Amino acid sequence: MTQLFVQSLLLGLLQGGLYALLAVGLSLVFGILRVVNFAHGEFAMLGSFAAVFVVDMLGLPVWTGLIAAAVAGAAIAYATNILVLRPIYLSRMRQKGEYTIIATFLLSQFLIAAATLSFGTTYRKLPGLWDQNLAIFDYIYLSGNRIVAFVAAIAMIALLFFIVYRTDIGRAWRALTQNPLGAAVVGIDVNRYANLAFLASGAFAGLAAALLAPLMFVFPASGVIALVKAFIVVIIGGLGSIRGTLFAGLLLGVVEVMCTVYIDTGYTDAYGFALMIAVLLFRPQGLFGRTGRAV
Amino acid sequence: MSEAITIKGLRVAYESDIEILRGVDMLGGANTLTAIIGPNGAGKSTLLKGVAGVAPVTGGEIHLGGQRIEALNAAQRVGAGVSFVPQEASVFGQMTVLENLRLGGWHRRKDKAWLERRIAFCGDLFHSIKPHLERRAGDLSGGQQKLVEIARGLVGEPRLLLLDEPTAGLSPVMVREVYREIARLKESRSVTVLLVEQNVREALAVADHVYVLAMGQNDTDGPAAEIAGRLDGIVRNWMSREGSGMAS
Amino acid sequence: MTKLTHHLVPLLFVAAGLGLSLIGLRPVVADLLILSVYYLLLAGSWNLLAGFAGQYSFAHIGLATAGAYGTAALVIAGGLSGWATLVIMPLAVALLGGGLGLVALRVRGVQLPLITFAFAGAFAVFLAAASDITNGSMGLQLPKLVPGFDRSLYLVLGGILAGLFFIVQNWMIDGKLGLLMQAIRDNEDIAHGMGVGIFRVKIAAFMITAAIAGLAGSFYANYVGVLAPSMLSMGEMGYVVAMAVIGGLGYRYGPLIGVVIIRSIEYFVRGFGAEYTLVIITGIALLVVLFFREGVIAYVSRLMPRQTARWRS
Numbered sequence: 001m002t003q004l005f006v007q008s009l010l011l012g013l014l015q016g017g018l019y020a021l022l023a024v025g026l027s028l029v030f031g032i033l034r035v036v037n038f039a040h041g042e043f044a045m046l047g048s049f050a051a052v053f054v055v056d057m058l059g060l061p062v063w064t065g066l067i068a069a070a071v072a073g074a075a076i077a078y079a080t081n082i083l084v085l086r087p088i089y090l091s092r093m094r095q096k097g098e099y100t101i102i103a104t105f106l107l108s109q110f111l112i113a114a115a116t117l118s119f120g121t122t123y124r125k126l127p128g129l130w131d132q133n134l135a136i137f138d139y140i141y142l143s144g145n146r147i148v149a150f151v152a153a154i155a156m157i158a159l160l161f162f163i164v165y166r167t168d169i170g171r172a173w174r175a176l177t178q179n180p181l182g183a184a185v186v187g188i189d190v191n192r193y194a195n196l197a198f199l200a201s202g203a204f205a206g207l208a209a210a211l212l213a214p215l216m217f218v219f220p221a222s223g224v225i226a227l228v229k230a231f232i233v234v235i236i237g238g239l240g241s242i243r244g245t246l247f248a249g250l251l252l253g254v255v256e257v258m259c260t261v262y263i264d265t266g267y268t269d270a271y272g273f274a275l276m277i278a279v280l281l282f283r284p285q286g287l288f289g290r291t292g293r294a295v
Numbered sequence: 296m297s298e299a300i301t302i303k304g305l306r307v308a309y310e311s312d313i314e315i316l317r318g319v320d321m322l323g324g325a326n327t328l329t330a331i332i333g334p335n336g337a338g339k340s341t342l343l344k345g346v347a348g349v350a351p352v353t354g355g356e357i358h359l360g361g362q363r364i365e366a367l368n369a370a371q372r373v374g375a376g377v378s379f380v381p382q383e384a385s386v387f388g389q390m391t392v393l394e395n396l397r398l399g400g401w402h403r404r405k406d407k408a409w410l411e412r413r414i415a416f417c418g419d420l421f422h423s424i425k426p427h428l429e430r431r432a433g434d435l436s437g438g439q440q441k442l443v444e445i446a447r448g449l450v451g452e453p454r455l456l457l458l459d460e461p462t463a464g465l466s467p468v469m470v471r472e473v474y475r476e477i478a479r480l481k482e483s484r485s486v487t488v489l490l491v492e493q494n495v496r497e498a499l500a501v502a503d504h505v506y507v508l509a510m511g512q513n514d515t516d517g518p519a520a521e522i523a524g525r526l527d528g529i530v531r532n533w534m535s536r537e538g539s540g541m542a543s
Numbered sequence: 544m545t546k547l548t549h550h551l552v553p554l555l556f557v558a559a560g561l562g563l564s565l566i567g568l569r570p571v572v573a574d575l576l577i578l579s580v581y582y583l584l585l586a587g588s589w590n591l592l593a594g595f596a597g598q599y600s601f602a603h604i605g606l607a608t609a610g611a612y613g614t615a616a617l618v619i620a621g622g623l624s625g626w627a628t629l630v631i632m633p634l635a636v637a638l639l640g641g642g643l644g645l646v647a648l649r650v651r652g653v654q655l656p657l658i659t660f661a662f663a664g665a666f667a668v669f670l671a672a673a674s675d676i677t678n679g680s681m682g683l684q685l686p687k688l689v690p691g692f693d694r695s696l697y698l699v700l701g702g703i704l705a706g707l708f709f710i711v712q713n714w715m716i717d718g719k720l721g722l723l724m725q726a727i728r729d730n731e732d733i734a735h736g737m738g739v740g741i742f743r744v745k746i747a748a749f750m751i752t753a754a755i756a757g758l759a760g761s762f763y764a765n766y767v768g769v770l771a772p773s774m775l776s777m778g779e780m781g782y783v784v785a786m787a788v789i790g791g792l793g794y795r796y797g798p799l800i801g802v803v804i805i806r807s808i809e810y811f812v813r814g815f816g817a818e819y820t821l822v823i824i825t826g827i828a829l830l831v832v833l834f835f836r837e838g839v840i841a842y843v844s845r846l847m848p849r850q851t852a853r854w855r856s
């Protein structure tokens with residue numbers, strides 16, 4: 001009994017770290033620009049395809065696939081900001097927030113359709129960095145790939161925390177998040193720091209998808225599932241809060257695995273929604289959400 | 296070294312077809328203090344925002360000394376020596392007062408010695424916030440936050456300072472502190488100031504020149520003493536157009 | 544357009560349905576038209592919610608799918624006639640939408656799109672996983688409304704449902720609810736200051752549009768006769784959004800124009816295969832959002848200022 005419980009808990013945490021990595025960029029971008037990016041899932045999807053391309057087609061080592069995923073995700077996120085979002089939020093139109101949602105949503109559908117056209121609908125998988133099962137405490141087994149993915153995810157999130165709280169880039173991001181007008185009058189260039197946030201956001205999403213690729217499948221519509229998870233995480237954690245995202249990611253992972261083990265295996269992806277509704281009933285703004293949003 | 300500010304036919308529209316400023320002209324001499332008064336909704340804040348680059352300018356020119364700045368973005372204008380203390384709350388609530396002041400020197404943040412000197416200097420300006428430098432700015436009172444914003448606006452040693460109702464909602468003690476600082480700035484002859492004020496008497500007392508705005512356009516202007524002389528007439532004029540004094 | 548023309552439009556649809564049912568259309572064309580009614584109901588009600596009330600929900604296809612599966616349940620397990628489901632499911636889905644609204648509308652702003660998106664995603668997963676109920680990708684079989692497969696019946700019914708939609712739309716937009724919805728869309732703070740009961744208006748808009756989505760789903764189930772979980776996909780939602788946006792969000796006849804445009808494109812490019820169709824349509828929709836933000840109607844009416852300038856309700 002305890003064996004199963006501890007194993008599930010560990011598995012949940014390992015999974016949750018990746019969810020946090022997947023969602024953290026969404027939260028960061030929202031904090032800075034008040035933009036909910038519905039194409040975020042496709043950054044992840046295209047990142048994982050980049051990894052498949054580099055590893056499967058070019059035959060390069062697996063770790064280069066991770067780098068390719070991060071670079072591809074970052075590049076597409078950057079292009080999205082410049083080509084799709086900036087024209088909207090620099091314009092003098094009304095209801096910019098709503099238009100950015102529609103635009104990114106349609107962009108995501110376009111990217112899915114384009115990916116389906118280019119790569120087909122076959123499900124692909126990546127080899128892992130550490131295809132081995134490890135025994136911990138003699139009776140708990142975890143796949144090496146999961147451990148690698150978790151360690152990488154936590155390292156990336158730690159890097160993000162370092163950037164946010166210790167560097168000038170992070171100070172600019174926090175200033176923009178806490179008071180956009182204040183940031184403008186002290187001379188922080190929104191465009192520049194929004195670009196950097198999108199680069200980070202896309203890189204993290206692409207990397208998270210590539211780390212998940214040995215455990216799950218790579219296919220054009222995978223971004224939708226990724227986005228649903230990321231939304232659940234940021235809503236539970238509170239939009240714009242990086243700490244909240246980390247906590248909610250881990251929580252979602254644990255709850256999903258626990259429910260899958262103890263209730264029914266088929267519905268893994270639906271438990272998160274139930275968890276989100278439960279949180280919303282008690283704290284509509286999310287666990288770490290504040291009226292004055294803070295990174 | 297400060298510069299004169301020249302505004303010619305400035306137009307601002309927040310949304311596509313509603314012009315709030317419809318051609319405003321203004322001249323603020325180097326090292327002088329120009330007060331801008333007018334009824335609520337006249338477009339005073341919009342004028343300062345247009346100069347600071349945080350409201351969309353759709354026409355006209357802004358010269359700071361020899362430099363045209365209307366095409367620069369807000370960050371570049373800060374680099375050109377413009378500092379704006381808006382009417383709305385603009386502190387970074389989750390940061391300490393000192394961190395707020397540090398961000399005031401953002402455009403010269405690489406110059407560490409200069410920055411530390413300016414932070415120390417500006418942290419010392421107002422007695423009402425001096426004891427609270429290590430506290431989170433969001434935890435201070437509204438008036439104290441306004442003083443933090445003013446102090447932060449001075450860290451960068453601006454050549455042009457735009458103050459939008461700096462004393463609104465302040466206690467009498469704080470108002471005195473703010474005006475003492477404004478007087479000191481004037482005396483130092485190192486900065487050109489545009490001051491928007493509702494407390495017309497206070498503003499006239501420190502101003503060199505006064506502009507009156509109404510409905511997004513120039514109403515009248517003149518030396519402070521002269522405007523003070525015909526103030527009653529000017530205000531009566533606003534009243535008679537009550538309701539239509541707004542720019543829209 | 545005058546009020547009178549707005550009231551003539553429903554009649555026009557009913558008459559068109561009757562007329563088309565008589566002339567014996569080719570089956571391909573008839574199927575295209577009948578399914579277009581499904582999309583018109585969805586894009587039209589989504590436009591009411593997003594374009595007029597400013598509430599951007601991604602649950603719409605999910606609600607329609609709930610209407611379709613509810614229809615299947617009532618017909619297959621409950622032994623009801625398909626006609627009864629066309630009345631029951633709108634009401635049931637309105638309640639479902641109301642429940643979702645109670646959770647999703649509590650916090651203002653971006654929460655709604657996110658929560659409804661998550662709802663649609665979770666519901667899709669549920670349908671795919673609950674193969675004991677949904678019969679997996681094999682799908683559920685439903686009988687037609689009357690024995691035999693008579694497309695002309697569905698053309699008439701489609702005309703009536705489209706007409707019904709425009710009646711409801713007129714009633715909403717020209718009535719008090721529509722005014723309040725638009726006040727909230729334009730400025731929630733000001734609307735709040737004027738004493739508008741924001742939450743109640745939003746819930747009302749949410750429930751009415753959910754009912755229309757439920758009706759669309761029930762119509763779909765009764766017409767197509769095979770239900771598979773793939774009915775609920777974000778691609779379909781993208782389709783509906785694209786229709787509303789291309790025609791013109793916040794315009795009374797925006798979705799109608801969008802449905803006509805997109806369904807025509809679909810008809811003409813269908814030879815290339817589904818992948819191409821989707822790339823073309825989402826690509827066009829994206830371009831419209833980026834370069835003609837208010838859609839075709841606004842663009843055309845700017846070209847001829849007088850006549851159509853008043854289309855924007």
Ligand SMILES: Nc1ncnc2c1ncn2[C@@H]1O[C@H](COP(=O)(O)OP(=O)(O)OP(=O)(O)O)[C@@H](O)[C@H]1O
Pocket residue numbers: 309310315333334335336337338339340341342382541542543
């Ligand atoms: N961000 C904005 N978007 C749209 N309209 C705005 C915006 N800010 C101000 N306005 C409008 O511009 C007009 C002028 O506003 P402004 O704030 O410049 O007036 P003001 O003279 O500073 O008034 P007050 O004395 O009340 O501060 C008002 O009608 C206001 O409604």
Ligand SMILES: [Mg+2]
Pocket residue numbers: 339340341382459
């Ligand atoms: Mg003002």
